[in-house]
Amino acid sequence: MPEIIVKFDDRVIERIVTEKKRITIGRTNDNDVVLENRGVSRKHAMIEFNNNAAVIIDNESLNGTFVNNRKITEEVLRDEDVITIGKYSLVYHTESKAPAEGMASMDGTMVLNTRQQKSLIENDRLERQIVAKFGGSVLIGEENVDFSEFKLDRDVTTIGKAKFVHVKAKGMFLAGIQAKIVKETDGYCLTNLGKEGRTKVNGEAIDSCILKNGDLIEVGRSIFKFVEGE
């Protein structure tokens, strides 16, 4: 039986093994695979199975369906193909690899739900609410930060210990302007300006990088979470 692994932010949240001839994918609850994310249309796409072949069909969704990063309208799936819909990725396997224990049978669709998945999606929902409230991308203060949310509405946002920067960071040996976040056409770019090694993203020191939703930015002892807006 074919299998589909559903991932959110690269974390597996669901494994689907089905005998159905067709599964529907979308944001609303009447779909076989429900993807709760604003980048997903209500009836986003479907996968049809016949004679050991699987075909994914995009249902004229707003943000598109991608197979191996290529936008498609209809595409025959091969083993290990990665379907991207919104922030989700779905990995297609022609045969189920290892039926996990504890999977519940549900109308022919095997679903694995975890508490982590729920909290992941709940977090996402909260972050979406914040982004909607601020009307754009925001930094969420996590540690040693004097704000809870900071809207990234400037072309350039400076981070450091000088009194004139937009976002204050704490820590010894930080430069006045240790880092900057520049709004570019394809997203937000974080660049270290002060001495190297004092700006990190998800624990890794960076010179410059395009921020992804959920990235944890560390400048000195201060930690911010980047949440991408519309």
Added chain:
Amino acid sequence: MRLALISDIHANLEALEAVLRDIETADVEKIHCLGDVIGYGCDPVACLRLVQDHCEIKLMGNHEYAALGLLPPSQMNNLARESMEWTVQAITDQEIAIMAEFEMDATTAGVYLVHASPCQPDSWPYILSETEARQAFPCFSQKITFFGHTHLPMVFSLTSGDFLRGRVGHDLDVDDDVQTRYLINIGSVGQPRDVDPRACYVVFDGEEGSVTYRRVEYDIKATQAKMVRAQLPQQLIERLEVGR
């Protein structure tokens, strides 16, 4: 406290070296730099290193701000933008890290220091007229502000009775009257624009209450020859010998 105050070096190494030699004879305790170490000229790296080594307070100028990528190119004039494109190619992460430490303003020895204006230090307005100076006086509380940015040595004084006067930069003894306040432009080391091509800086003596402008000759031809080799805009090269 006797201070040497320098500003607007603009990557002119010969002018900066000449000024630093002159400062050695001026019996000062500290040197402070009011920004724009780079831009226009062809020695940004050497000038930044010298300023880093010799100056205690180092303020951000709009050219440093631009080199750090914090000032949109649309907010610069064509010559500044063209030379900034050259400058960012010439500097490394080390120079970026030096500039990232520069402060936007400072208060020291009872005086306020800023590159462009005490009102909005990071939006770089020009204070050229008495009207602009009048708007700037309420933005600082000290008796004296020293600033740069316009490359024009100027002394604006506000005396009792709200009497404001702007004059071309001149030596002065600070008036003891508590109501008298000053906005003093210290001129430019590396690109003077007051029709005197000599490098310009100021010595401030806090005890004596004196402000002295010093003009220093330097090898303009040598600077120009290097700028020609660096293929910097002709207008930037020519203006050095006429000082405007």
